[in-house]
Amino acid sequence: xxxxxxxxxxxxxxxxxxxxxxxxxxxxxxxxxxxxxxxxxxxxxxxxxxxxxxxxxxxxxxxxxxxxxxxxxxxxxxxxxxxxxxxxxxxxxxxxxxxxxxxxxxxxxxxxxxxxxxxxxx
Amino acid sequence: xxxxxxxxxxxxxxxxxxxxxxxxxxxxxxxxxxxxxxxxxxxxxxxxxxxxxxxxxxxxxxxxxxxxxxxxxxxxxxxxxxxxxxxxxxxxxxxxxxxxxxxxxxxxxxxxxxxxxxxxxx
Numbered sequence: 001x002x003x004x005x006x007x008x009x010x011x012x013x014x015x016x017x018x019x020x021x022x023x024x025x026x027x028x029x030x031x032x033x034x035x036x037x038x039x040x041x042x043x044x045x046x047x048x049x050x051x052x053x054x055x056x057x058x059x060x061x062x063x064x065x066x067x068x069x070x071x072x073x074x075x076x077x078x079x080x081x082x083x084x085x086x087x088x089x090x091x092x093x094x095x096x097x098x099x100x101x102x103x104x105x106x107x108x109x110x111x112x113x114x115x116x117x118x119x120x121x122x
Numbered sequence: 123x124x125x126x127x128x129x130x131x132x133x134x135x136x137x138x139x140x141x142x143x144x145x146x147x148x149x150x151x152x153x154x155x156x157x158x159x160x161x162x163x164x165x166x167x168x169x170x171x172x173x174x175x176x177x178x179x180x181x182x183x184x185x186x187x188x189x190x191x192x193x194x195x196x197x198x199x200x201x202x203x204x205x206x207x208x209x210x211x212x213x214x215x216x217x218x219x220x221x222x223x224x225x226x227x228x229x230x231x232x233x234x235x236x237x238x239x240x241x242x243x244x
Contacts, residue, residue, distance in 0.1 A: 002233045007226075077153065078225070
């Protein structure tokens with residue numbers, strides 16, 4: 001019996017990247033960072049809680065916008081240094097109002113929008 | 123006209139995380155790191171090339187195993203600090219022989235295998 005705690009490798013800042021994927025569509029929504037406390041809160045609350053590197057504090061995704069992410073699955077990679085979390089996303093994952101933060105792709109060396117805004121930016 | 127170069131933010135080590143997703147199934151296969159040179163080689167060659175932090179060198183995914191990744195799309199996130207790359211994956215993305223490196227999930231606090239091995243480990 002192996003627990004997730006025994007298998008995780010946090011980086012020198014005590015952080016691990018978490019890839020957030022829409023459970024129903026498979027769309028990758030965002031990538032954010034967790035520390036041990038935010039992962040623990042994520043597991044306990046059933047909603048994603050990240051570590052903000054810029055604000056140096058925990059934040060529950062959607063705490064002000066209402067765009068919460070309900071956990072459906074938490075996976076880790078072979079090296080134990082990346083998380084892949086399946087969620088049910090309310091509204092836009094991106095603070096710029098797009099469903100996914102990955103709303104631009106490279107086409108012939110230039111960035112192009114690949115999706116329409118769902119909401120006005122926060 | 124914005125190019126990807128103007129919009130990318132590499133970290134203090136000159137690296138950016140690249141999430142690799144199976145173009146046909148939507149399965150997230152792995153996460154690895156790129157520097158500016160490996161991204162340039164990825165774009166030029168049409169195959170993923172990463173920066174190995176442990177070996178401190180560029181590596182083309184599949185150069186020894188044959189498990190190459192052919193690029194279908196390169197997206198970046200709102201902050202420009204994460205890449206999402208759609209690929210056609212040959213065989214197993216994971217060196218442990220699984221299609222995806224994310225072959226374990228947390229179930230009731232314990233890690234469980236969520237997929238079968240495709241190949242013997244490298």
